[in-house]
Amino acid sequence: MKDISIRSLTGIICVLAISGSIYFHPYAFLSLFTVITGLGLWEFHTFTGYRKMRLLGMFGGMYLFVASFLYAAGHAGSVIFLPYILLLQLILLRVLYLKTKNPVGEWAFTLFAQLYCAGFLSLLNFIVFDSHTSEYSPYYALLVFVFVWLNDTSAYLIGTLFGRHKMFARISPLKSWEGFAGGFIVTLAVSLLPARMFPDLMAAYHWPVLAMIVVLFATWGDLVESLMKRNFHVKDSGTLLPGHGGILDRMDSVIMAVPVVYIYIECFIRN
Secondary structure, eight states: HHHHEEEEEEEEHHHHHHHHHHHOOOOHHHHHHHHHHHHHHHHHHHHHSSOOOHHHHHHHHHHHHHHHHHTTTTSSSSGGGHHHHHHHHHHHHHTSOOSSSSSHHHHHHHHIIIIIIIHHHHTHHHHHTTTTTOBBOOHHHHHHHHHHHHHHHHHHHHHHHOOEEEEETTTTEEEHHHHHHHHHHHHHHHHOOOOHHHHHTTTTTTTHHHHHHHHHHHHHHHHHHHHHHTTTSSOOOOSSSSSTOOHHHHHHHHHHHHHHHHHHHHIIIII
């Protein structure tokens, strides 16, 4: 009972912090997600065991998020990304001077961390800022998180009560097809409500489509991180969030959903 209470309290604080920062002000969003990016990179390097370039990777990922924010907001041109390109070069050169038994592993995991933890999350900036006007709008980003939270919660509850058929037993033994179906149905049903309440944000048919995209890729995102943890024989990515594990344990679904949501918004809503 105590574990459930701690997990619930942590979850509520995370929801309030994330939704509040996105809605309140662009710089509140920037501050929180720059920290999330840095902490996610720290966790990744820690649980994979490739820690020699942890600080460099953490700095690089945080820089990429800030640079993407400034570019998407129209405060900087593409030149803002040039230092990041040099940093990627530095990652390659740094390994030459490290006494490591697996230099290719250091390269591979450090660069993969930049893509997985920093690159995908940085696309949130292109969701909150309109590509034509550079105007800040929190609603699409909030939508992603609300759909992820709805899916995660309903899939967990329904899977716990009715789960019989394993979805990916070798990767995530607790994930069931019943839970996936429950999360999908609940999220899709809820997506129909704001379609009527906010007709000016986007056409009604976009809401359920985005809900389906988020559910599908959020589920894959959870499985991707589960596979990584299983490969390195760890239960959680970290211990920062009591009852939940680490930052990556809470952001894995979002990390995979954000790129596809951005592509959909850019191709079918803003154009």
